[in-house]
Amino acid sequence: MRIAIIGGAGTLGRHITAELAKRGHDARVLGRSSAAFPVDLRTGAGLDAALADCSAVVDASNSQRRPRQVLVDGSSRLLAAEQRAGVRHHVCISIVGCDHVPLGYYRVKTEQERVVTRGQVPWTIVRATQFHELAASVFAATARYRVLLAGRLPIQPVAAAEVASAVAAAAETDPAERRIQVAGPEVSSLGDLARTWRSATGQSAVLVPVPLPGRVGRELRAGGLTTSQADVVGRVTFADWLAASRAAEG
Ligand SMILES: NC(=O)c1ccc[n+]([C@@H]2O[C@H](COP(=O)([O-])OP(=O)(O)OC[C@H]3O[C@@H](n4cnc5c(N)ncnc54)[C@H](OP(=O)(O)O)[C@@H]3O)[C@@H](O)[C@H]2O)c1
Secondary structure, X not given: OEEEEEOOOOOOHHHHHHHHHHOOOEEEEEEOOOOOOEOEOOOOEOHHHHOOOOOEEEEOOOOOOOHHHHHHHHHHHHXXXXXXXXXXXXXXXXXXXXXXXXXXXXXXXHHHHHHHHOOOOOEEEEEEOOEHHHHHHHHHHHHOOOEEEEOOOEEOOXXXXXXXXXXXXXXXXXXXXXXXXXXXXXXXXXXXXXXXXHHHHOOOOEEEEOOOOHHHHHHHHOOOOOOOOOOEEOOOOHHHHHHHHHHHHO
């Protein structure tokens, strides 16, 4: 199958691209910086040409700076282009608990899901928990100031590569028209993850509990970012993933 991956060079997207290629598909990487298939979800530029002859589209795009433009308005533009191109399956990547935790970015993800479920293209939504890659990059960023965000916030991180396998399996089969949940193998506190990161990297940093005020705090403390009902449970723990990525770095 020819499958387009929007954001196919991103943190998750590059694993999806590799996994689809490994399964024998023609994985077409789309994004603003794609040399062969440049597209911009903020304007729709490039989409018609890039989607020609694609049977399925995986939307692994992301934007922290302009999330609504890229993820919500961008999904509308993308779905319209998919209809014109005759694409038969749209796979959207979302986040476990996004409809419960009232954070701005999560509201946008919930709206993105709504655009997809109300659209004309048959769909599958794959909701994942936070990636090990995200946790590690947040710890690395704050460790520069000798602090690590910590506290009792329950989190169930998963390796992006394991999410990618579930996404690839969804993309190569018929649209599920439902949400598939992918979660990590264990629920830890943010503080435990911070200690794991600190001992794996040998960095010295002070653990600082994240304040969790109001309704957001209540939802997060109650496990809003975790699930006991995942369809796919990853096997790679944060400690395993850190050890493997540090070994790969040499
Ligand atoms: N990170 C996590 O822990 C996590 C957890 C659960 C779910 N998710 C979801 O997984 C998805 C992917 O996240 P990620 O962390 O892998 O993202 P990422 O590493 O930031 O990659 C985002 C990709 O989107 C592309 N992109 C950005 N703006 C674009 C635009 N205007 N038009 C076209 N492409 C654009 C970028 O490519 P160019 O720069 O080439 O355009 C990039 O390859 C998101 O939907 C996110 O909500 C993430």
